Amino acid sequence: MKDELNSEVGLVRREAVRKVIAGMTAASGREDFGSLFPDILRCLQSKDVETKRLVYLYISNYAMQHPDLVLLAMNTFVRDTENKRSSQVRCLALRTITSLPIRNVVEYVDDPLRRGLKDEHPSVRRTAVMAIGKLCMRNREYFDDMELEGALLDIFMLDKDGWVSASALAVILECGVRCDSNKMLNRLATLFDASPGEWGLVYVLRAYGQFAVNLSSWEEASHVLKRVSACLNHGNPAVVMAAIKVILLTTLNHPDHVALYDRRVSACLSTLVQSGPPELRFVVLELVKDIVISCPSFAPNLQYLTINPDADPLYLTNAKLQVITSIANRDNLLVILGELCENVKHHDPHFTDLIIATMRDLAVRFDGQFREMIVKQLIDVALTGLVPLFQSSVIALR
Numbered sequence: 140m141k142d143e144l145n146s147e148v149g150l151v152r153r154e155a156v157r158k159v160i161a162g163m164t165a166a167s168g169r170e171d172f173g174s175l176f177p178d179i180l181r182c183l184q185s186k187d188v189e190t191k192r193l194v195y196l197y198i199s200n201y202a203m204q205h206p207d208l209v210l211l212a213m214n215t216f217v218r219d220t221e222n223k224r225s226s227q228v229r230c231l232a233l234r235t236i237t238s239l240p241i242r243n244v245v246e247y248v249d250d251p252l253r254r255g256l257k258d259e260h261p262s263v264r265r266t267a268v269m270a271i272g273k274l275c276m277r278n279r280e281y282f283d284d285m286e287l288e289g290a291l292l293d294i295f296m297l298d299k300d301g302w303v304s305a306s307a308l309a310v311i312l313e314c315g316v317r318c319d320s321n322k323m324l325n326r327l328a329t330l331f332d333a334s335p336g337e338w339g340l341v342y343v344l345r346a347y348g349q350f351a352v353n354l355s356s357w358e359e360a361s362h363v364l365k366r367v368s369a370c371l372n373h374g375n376p377a378v379v380m381a382a383i384k385v386i387l388l389t390t391l392n393h394p395d396h397v398a399l400y401d402r403r404v405s406a407c408l409s410t411l412v413q414s415g416p417p418e419l420r421f422v423v424l425e426l427v428k429d430i431v432i433s434c435p436s437f438a439p440n441l442q443y444l445t446i447n448p449d450a451d452p453l454y455l456t457n458a459k460l461q462v463i464t465s466i467a468n469r470d471n472l473l474v475i476l477g478e479l480c481e482n483v484k485h486h487d488p489h490f491t492d493l494i495i496a497t498m499r500d501l502a503v504r505f506d507g508q509f510r511e512m513i514v515k516q517l518i519d520v521a522l523t524g525l526v527p528l529f530q531s532s533v534i535a536l537r
Contacts, residue, residue, distance in 0.1 A: 304330050311346075340378050
């Protein structure tokens with residue numbers, strides 16, 4: 140293997156490094172490949188980007204076990220951050236150098252990071268921004284010692300590339316960097332129109348929810364909501380839910396204007412709870428439960444919460460029943476009870492237990508004739524002659 144790693148043929152060296160990484164993966168730490176470290180380190184001198192990528196991967200994995208030895212490669216990493224020929228190499232070097240678990244990392248990454256933030260290529264600037272976020276998450280002291288807040292805000296406010304600005308915004312939000320609200324809102328409006336992609340748009344909406352919620356003037360808030368409400372028709376559920384969150388938070392301070400958005404939000408939620416894979420619908424239903432508590436008028440239409448035990452997994456049915464319980468009122472109680480009674484004789488005992496538990500929760504919520512009506516339905520279920528239903532109903536009636 141050593142001979143292949145030191146071969147003068149680039150393709151042979153690349154395949155040798157690939158074999159070493161495959162061996163490390165298969166061994167899962169049971170075998171030490173440290174004896175090959177100097178030979179693999181020499182492969183960093185290669186001009187082939189793919190070979191460099193493989194070497195970076197090897198060093199990143201090896202650093203977990205021997206962080207001190209990785210210091211031998213730091214000068215090469217720093218040199219690669221200044222590589223004039225390839226922006227991809229500069230990105231790889233920046234990403235790797237800021238991920239290594241070594242002490243006193245600040246003295247190695249300070250200059251490369253600042254160069255990366257001013258790089259002519261947007262992918263390098265974006266990599267530098269995300270590297271700042273990684274450093275902050277690993278150790279806040281590194282972030283504070285390097286005094287990068289100003290540089291981060293500058294690239295967010297001034298960079299012409301939407302992806303770079305959106306990445307800077309993500310780091311600002313995650314690291315809790317302070318920013319003037321008016322400047323932030325003005326920049327968000329510009330960035331929103333710059334089409335930063337779905338991922339960037341989610342962070343823009345998240346920032347809107349954090350800064351626009353304090354707008355006391357309805358005129359200012361309406362400008363934000365007009366822009367945000369356009370995202371309710373987006374194809375990505377994450378963007379739609381982020382937009383709903385902004386609308387919810389903003390209208391809480393202006394309750395007189397909730398009616399302007401309740402139908403649109405309710406329609407969006409109704410669409411989300413019936414489309415997509417079960418895992419996505421479950422997440423949406425969990426969020427709907429919180430939304431209904433804060434703003435009942437945003438609740439999805441009851442007809443879209445149809446119970447289908449043969450098609451939906453049990454956890455999804457449980458989430459639907461919880462939402463149905465939370466949106467139940469005197470006007471729709473008869474409809475809800477009718478659907479519950481229609482499904483209570485299903486062959487799955489776990490499902491019928493959920494139905495009876497829902498009827499019990501509804502009886503607790505309502506009083507007077509409505510409670511009597513629910514109790515009567517539970518008694519009827521107990522008298523069906525089916526032992527599991529009888530037991531569950533008796534427990535609920537207690």
